[in-house]
Amino acid sequence: MGNRWSDSCRPPWQWRYCLTSCGNFLPFCHQDYGTFFEKVADEEGLSGWATTMGGSSDTRIWAGNGIQSVNLSAGYWNEHTDEETLDVVVCYQTAKLLKGVLKRCNELKKIIRKINRQQPAVRNREKRNKGCINTPFITFS
Template sequence: MEKVLEHVHLDVYGNLLGETVCGSGAGPTVLLCAHMDTVDWIVPGREVIREGDVFTSSAGVLGADDRAGMAIVMAVVRNVRSTEFSGRLKVAFTREEEVGRYGSKAMDREWLNDVDLAIVVDRRGNRDIVTSRGQIQPFCDPAVGAFFEHAGAAAGMPDWRMVPGGISDACTFASYGINSVNLSAGYLDEHTEQEREDLRWVRETTNLILTALGMLEQQVERLFPDRLCQFGR
C-alpha cells in the first residue's frame, strides 16, 4: 500500500488509511473504501480453488466479502493515473464492518471532512450501484447514481443500475452528508461455505470506477454544487 499511497497509517481504531494526489490535485476528493474483516474466521489450512475465473474455498467462507473489495480498490489506485482524474484519492480499509460498522464509525471526522464522494466496494454480484439502504436511508443525490450509470455505459457496460441495498460502510458516510455509493465486488453467497468470487466481475467494477474517475472532473459543479449535500441532515 505504501508503494502507491502517501500518509499510510493505522488510525486509533485500527482502520488502514492512505491518500494520494492525482494530476494537479485541484479536483474533487474521492474516498475508496472496503472492509478488512470477514464474517467468520478463515479455516486454517483451507485451499482457495480456482476454476476459470471463479474462486471458492475448500472449507468455510472464502472471505471475498470483502477482500475482493480491497483488491478492486488497490487495482483502481494502481491504475488511476492512466485516467484524466485530477484530485485527491483517499483509501480506507475498515475494521469490524460485519459486526456493526464500528471501524467506519470510529474514523476521524476531520479526515473525512474534505471528501466529496465515497465509493464503497462491498455489494454482492455485479453491476449494482447501491444508492440507498432499502427505503430507509438515501446514500446520495439521484444525480450521483445516474452519473455511475452513465459511466457504466461509457465503459461499454450499459446495464449497471441503481438499486437499494443493505447495511455497509456507505451508511456511515452518507449519515455525514457525503454522497456515497456501494458497488458490486463480484462475490455471491457471502457468509456461507458456498461463497464464490468471479474475477470477471472484479475487472468490471475496477473498469467502472476508473471510467467514473476519469469523467468526474467535468461533472463536479453539477454533482457537488455545495460539496456536502444536505440529503442526510
C-alpha cells in the same frame, strides 16, 4: 475463487449494481450522483449497471455523515463465510467502471458542487464534519 454461476442464471441486479440507499429510508447519495455511475457505465460500454435500493452496508455510515456515497457490486458472493467466492468477470468490470469514473473526475466534481448548492442543510453539516462532504466515497460488496 471462481465464477460459480453463469451470467444467464442471475438477474442483472444481483451482479452489477450501484446501491444508492439502504432500503427506501436512508439514501446514500443524491440521485444525480448515482445516475452519474450509470452514465459512466453506459459510456464505457459496460452493460447491466443500474442504480438500485439495497440493504444495509458500511456505506450508510458515510452517507449518514453527509458524504455522497455508492456501493458498487464487485462480484462477491456469500461474503464473510466459508463459501465466499468472487466472480472475476464482474470484479474486472467494476474496475473498468472505476477507471471511467476517474477519467471523468471533473464532471463528478461539478455534480457534487451542484448537489452541495441544492442541499444547504448538508452544507451546514459539512462545517461540522470539516469539509468531508466534498469527498465522494465508494464502497464495494
